[in-house]
Every structure is written in C-alpha cells, then in structure tokens.
Amino acid sequence: MIRFPESGLYAITQTDNKSPDAIINEVAAAIKGGAVIVQYRDKKPVDAPGLARELIKICHQHNIPLLINDDIELAALVGADGVHIGRDDGAVVQARKRLGRKAIIGVSCYDFVEQAIAAQAQGATYAAFGRFFPSNSKPLAAPAQIETLRQAKRALTIPIVAIGGILPDNGGQLLTAGADLLAVIGGVFDDQPEQSARAYQALFSR
Numbered sequence: 737m738i739r740f741p742e743s744g745l746y747a748i749t750q751t752d753n754k755s756p757d758a759i760i761n762e763v764a765a766a767i768k769g770g771a772v773i774v775q776y777r778d779k780k781p782v783d784a785p786g787l788a789r790e791l792i793k794i795c796h797q798h799n800i801p802l803l804i805n806d807d808i809e810l811a812a813l814v815g816a817d818g819v820h821i822g823r824d825d826g827a828v829v830q831a832r833k834r835l836g837r838k839a840i841i842g843v844s845c846y847d848f849v850e851q852a853i854a855a856q857a858q859g860a861t862y863a864a865f866g867r868f869f870p871s872n873s874k875p876l877a878a879p880a881q882i883e884t885l886r887q888a889k890r891a892l893t894i895p896i897v898a899i900g901g902i903l904p905d906n907g908g909q910l911l912t913a914g915a916d917l918l919a920v921i922g923g924v925f926d927d928q929p930e931q932s933a934r935a936y937q938a939l940f941s942r
Contacts, residue, residue: 737838738801738817740861744772745936746897746917748805749791750873750925751778756787762929763791767798769933771924773917775820777805788814801840808834818842818861828858842897847880849887856894863892864919867900868910873921874900882913889914904935911939 747766751759763774774795776788788804792814795802801817804810808831811819818840819831831841842862843855852863865884867877877900888896898907898915907918918939924932 737836737840738796738799740801740818740840740895741772741917742895743916743940745770745924745933745940746773746775746899746919747771747924747929747933748775748777748899748919748921750921752780756783756790759787760790760794762925764794765929766924766933767794767800769924769930770937771800771933773801773803775803775805775919776816777921784810785814788816792816803840803842811835811839820844820864828855828860832859845888846878847884849884849891852888852896853891856892860894862895862897862917863888864897864899865915866898866919868898869901869903869906871901871922882909885910885913885915902936904939907936907939908942 749759776791778784792802803818803820804816805820808819812834820842821831822844828841840861842864843860845852845863845865855863866880867874868880895916896914897917897919898910899919902918902920903923918936
C-alpha cells in the first residue's frame with residue numbers, strides 16, 4: 737500500500753459522458769501536473785473493475801494512491817489503496833476490517849468536526865469537509881463554513897481534505913484555514929488537466 741500524502745492536490749475522476757480511455761488519459765495528465773492522490777468516482781459505471789485496475793496501474797507507476805469512492809467491495813476486489821466513504825457508505829471500522837490496517841480510509845464529514853473526531857477515533861486516515869463553494873458535481877450538497885477547517889485543525893491529528901467548487905483562486909484561503917489537501921473534480925478535468933493541476937499544485941509551494 738502507498739501512503740497517504742500529507743498535502744497536495746487530490747484529483748477525483750470526472751466520468752460522465754467520457755470513455756474509459758479519455759478518463760485514463762485525463763488522470764495521467766493530472767498526475768503529470770502534480771496531483772498527489774486520485775479517487776475513482778463513477779456514478780454510472782460500465783466496467784468499474786476494469787477501469788479501476790487501469791487507474792491503479794497509472795497511479796502506482798508514479799507512487800500515487802488510488803482510492804475508490806463509496807464502494808468498499810470494489811476497493812477490495814481490485815486491490816485499491818483504500819476507499820472514501822460518505823455518511824451512508826459503511827463504517828470506518830467495517831472498511832478497515834475488509835481492507836486491512838494499511839488501507840487509506842477517508843470519510844466525508846461535511847461541516848461537522850464532531851463527526852471527524854469520531855472517524856479519527858475509529859481509525860480513519862483523513863477527514864474531508866465541504867462543499868465550500870458552489871459545485872457542479874454536488875449542487876445540492878449543504879455548504880460548509882471555512883471556520884470548520886480552523887476548528888478541525890485544532891481538534892484533529894489526521895490530514896484534512898477540503899472539497900467543493902475549489903478553484904486555484906479560492907483554494908488558498910482553505911489551505912490557510914487548515915486544509916492539507918484540496919479535492920477537485922471539474923477544476924482539474926473540465927479542461928486541460930495537466931495545466932489545471934499545475935495551477936492548483938502551485939498553491940502548495942507558496
């Protein structure tokens with residue numbers, strides 16, 4: 737298993753109306769641009785195991801972890817580095833038991849620090865908060881407050897991921913508030929993934 741990175745761009749696949757080859761090429765470009773972790777998220781999969789295995793190959797060539805969104809069994813089947821689970825996707829303890837002690841297990845905590853503290857106690861690898869800005873991928877998601885990141889930074893020892901409508905021109909304030917990684921879908925994959933990833937990665941070298 738590859739270790740979870742302490743900071744950087746967390747790229748989440750954009751799969752709607754895209755062929756597997758296009759998704760694979762875009763992920764490769766994002767990694768070239770500086771993405772340090774990739775999550776395979778696919779709400780309408782055709783061959784999820786096949787695509788996940790190809791993405792794992794690309795990520796591992798660059799020593800980058802590949803996580804599966806929501807699906808613990810798929811993560812186990814393809815030998816992914818871990819899973820990202822939401823409120824209804826199975827407990828951290830269940831994921832840890834199924835995937836092993838070295839697996840990366842991330843948890844969506846929305847705008848609730850208490851939820852992140854509980855996830856940390858159960859053995860989560862990282863806590864994700866958001867959405868912080870309007871988001872095309874989750875337009876109905878409840879907004880999170882930037883103050884939540886400040887509170888989380890004081891309360892947690894695990895890395896903090898921010899997600900939701902993050903762009904290179906607004907991501908800096910989330911890092912300042914306490915986020916360690918910025919999770920992005922459209923901002924990376926809407927156009928020119930390599931160049932887009934470089935714009936985000938530059939935030940971490942300031």
